[in-house]
Amino acid sequence: MNASYPPGGAVESGLIRVLAPNPSPMTQAGTNSFVLGTDEVAVIDPGPESPAHCAALLEAIAGRPLRAILVTHSHLDHSPGAAALARATGAPVMAFGPSDAGRTPIMAELADIGGGEGVDRAFVPDVTLTDGATVAGDGWTLRAHWTPGHMANHLSFEWVERGAVFTGDTVMGWASTMISPPDGDLSQFMASMDRLEALDAQVFHAGHGAPIASPAARCRDLRAHRLARTEAFLAALPDHPTIPALVAHVYADTPPALHGAAARNVLAHLLHLIEAGQVAAEPGAALGTRYTRL
DSSP states (O other): OOOOOOTTSEEETTEEEEEOSOOBTTTBTOOEEEEEESSSEEEEOOOSSOHHHHHHHHHHHTTOOEEEEEOSOOBTTTSTHHHHHHHHHOOOEEESOSTTTTOOHHHHHTTTSSOOTTBOTTOOOSEEOOTTOEEEETTEEEEEEEOOSSSTTOEEEEETTTTEEEEETTSOSSSOOOOOTTTOOHHHHHHHHHHHHHTOOSEEEESSSSOBSOHHHHHHHHHHHHHHHHHHHHHHTTTOOBHHHHHHHHTTTSOGGGHHHHHHHHHHHHHHHHHTTSEEEESSSSTTOEEEEO
16 A cells, blocks of 8 residues: 655655656646656656756755756656756756657657657756766765666666665556556556666656555566556457557546547557557557557
8 A cells, every 4th residue: 555645755764756747647636756866866867847846946955065966758748848947047858858869769760650749849857867877965865777668768666775666657546557658658658667676776756646665566566557557458450440549448437538549558568569469550659559469
């Protein structure tokens, strides 16, 4: 069972959570920004472009040296706030790369398929972090792990001294992650679940929602959820050969307002199945294509 963050922002010694004022059906209560460290600090996910949120982060930093502004991925609810915070503090913005970094060749070929909801297309970090890179300050070390799936340029940050991992949107406690091609990739997501489970963390701090107190179990649950969805789509394909038909059938209990997001998830599963040789698309993979089980 997941815990909840204490009121007032302080999570534990050396960690403050600052909730961005951007609640929505896709962000839950809003984006979690984190200020990590004591004498010298880092900010993880500065959030949306919001003067009020930037002011709240500066209040939490409280004049301490800011070593780094770390961005898990460049969606509009996570990365745009980096620019204002960098201007205010002089700290460098660090991330895996711009918004198309890390895409597989298959997803690069599908760049014109549509989607890309909420992407910060102007985002370019000051410092590019490779998989396994570390960023350290006085008393803390963060190790970057490339965890694509929700977005190809997604990093998770392991707080080495505390056994905690900041998972952005790759793992959340309140909902399963949206995977919307060409930015989202289900094959990458499944590999990221393996990677994060193997870290044997004590807690995950996600980009939205409460802390995840059983990280390995959450990774297993998310993996099993995706496998079950895949089987459901395969079973339904003969009678429901289009994405709208699959959404109506498999997501019958989902509010209609979320069917657009569900369609992107269906597309991600179908692309994964095409890659595995289990499904074919005629004439090619797209939201309006007819799909056939092989």
